[in-house]
Amino acid sequence: MGKYRPVNRLIRDKKKGEGKAEVPTKKRFKQILWMASRGDLGKRNLAIIWTLFGSGLRINEVAKLRVRDLLRETNELRTTFIIPASYTKTNKSRAAYILAKPHINAIEEWLREMLDQNICVLENDEFRGLNPDWPIFAITKKGKSWRKMAFRDKKYKDANGNVRTTKVCSSMQTLVSEIFKNSGLPSGTHAGRRTLATWLDQKGVELETIQRILGHSDPDMTLAFEYIDPNFERINDAFQQSFKNIT
Numbered sequence: 001m002g003k004y005r006p007v008n009r010l011i012r013d014k015k016k017g018e019g020k021a022e023v024p025t026k027k028r029f030k031q032i033l034w035m036a037s038r039g040d041l042g043k044r045n046l047a048i049i050w051t052l053f054g055s056g057l058r059i060n061e062v063a064k065l066r067v068r069d070l071l072r073e074t075n076e077l078r079t080t081f082i083i084p085a086s087y088t089k090t091n092k093s094r095a096a097y098i099l100a101k102p103h104i105n106a107i108e109e110w111l112r113e114m115l116d117q118n119i120c121v122l123e124n125d126e127f128r129g130l131n132p133d134w135p136i137f138a139i140t141k142k143g144k145s146w147r148k149m150a151f152r153d154k155k156y157k158d159a160n161g162n163v164r165t166t167k168v169c170s171s172m173q174t175l176v177s178e179i180f181k182n183s184g185l186p187s188g189t190h191a192g193r194r195t196l197a198t199w200l201d202q203k204g205v206e207l208e209t210i211q212r213i214l215g216h217s218d219p220d221m222t223l224a225f226e227y228i229d230p231n232f233e234r235i236n237d238a239f240q241q242s243f244k245n246i247t
Helices: 007-011 026-037 042-055 059-064 101-116 170-182 191-202 207-214 219-224 232-242
Strands: 080-083 094-097 139-142 145-148 152-157 163-168
Touching: 026 042, 026 170, 042 059, 042 094, 042 101, 042 170, 042 191, 059 163, 059 170, 094 207, 191 207
Parallel strands: none
Antiparallel strands: 080 094, 139 145, 152 163
16 A cells, blocks of 8 residues: 555545545446447547546646557557646646556547548558548537647636646547436546545555556545545444454
């Protein structure tokens, strides 16, 4: 277990309306996957959802991913890939992972669909014949033609209070929010990151490892913004075991 877990995180009651994305149950997550898979763009949408939950990416990081980010020139899918600094909210690059088998399968299915639909296909043997500079997820279909989703500028303040500008893909944000809403999950697009962090924590993964997966600069940030939901059953068991046979 991690070495640095403040007590206030464990005992603090969650309040409605605090803006934290809800962590779904496994049953609810399956409902989200099913809802995403429906329709003509179901394979794309399913791959997007898996990348949010399976890799812990922010929605705009997913939108900015290009073919070359997830595919090697030699055509293999990258199970470890680098999110460039220009994609991230913190302007820092980090490693991300595609390791869960259903996550791998979802992306492979979407890649095959891209080839079948002749999306950004080039006459070459690299990157499976796809244009490496095209977005891998931020593409949509209008009529019979495919096009890139639009990005707009959004200003925000960083941790030091400096005003910065980033590119956001409103279309993808709306898409994911609708999938969540139709699945009964009343939360924002940050749910994937919080869910990954919470589920890893429940499996006993060290806090420092979760911190690195999320791309936080230190463990305090992972806890301060309450990415990890407390597991009271495990907390209770820890107390019972610690004071067992003491009267």
